[in-house]
Amino acid sequence: MAKFKKKYEEVEAFKLGYDVEPKWFIENDRVCNFMEEKCIGGNVSCDLKTLEGIMRANKGDYIIQGVKGEIYPCKADIFEMTYEKVEYRRKNKLSTEMTLDSTNFQENIKKARKELDLFIQTLEKANDKVDKLTEKMNKYACKVDIDKIVKQLGECLRESIE
Incomplete structure (x- = not known):
């Protein structure tokens, strides 16, 4: 059967x-x-x-x-x-936790700026990787597993942020 x-x-x-x-x-x-x-x-x-x-x-x-x-x-x-419950996450929303030391506000601003610069660099690298993959995909007319690529980029981002 x-x-x-x-x-x-x-x-x-x-x-x-x-x-x-x-x-x-x-x-x-x-x-x-x-x-x-x-x-x-x-x-x-x-x-x-x-x-x-x-x-x-x-x-x-x-x-x-x-x-x-x-x-x-x-x-x-x-x-x-x-059935299992479907959990939806909001796309394109970042959440970070930051503790500020009120004794040295200027130092906190510098640290926050440094973290933001690192995050922006990571996003730019990820964007470059996506552009390169898109070029390769168009050049060779091959199929690419977009979900796998997005997952890998997400992992890279998490590692860079941590």
Whole structure:
């Protein structure tokens, strides 16, 4: 018998009774009989009109919005075996921590300027490497793994900053 692996897909989901209900859930006309008891440890449940018929979701179940906007419930244990959380990082945002010694402000400025100059030099070197790779790629009409190159440049940057 053949084996199959789930294709990569991103879905939006929340844990009923634990997470804040997103707008796509609250404003969805497929959600009916939504009940939430406001007491400590209260029950939460709702019925969802799915492609397979009406399904009940209880507290602790995940409510998933699929790639076509469809919604359906999923038991927590199955959800956690099937999906992993996607973490997004903001692109092009740098964060550094700097401790300033108030006794010698001018010295702090010099150190900060030196660090910034080093960082700028590192960025310029990285830019030069990308330009050279682009030239080679165009010259030889070869395929280049851009993700690998970006990862290597990121490592070089981290090493230079440290």
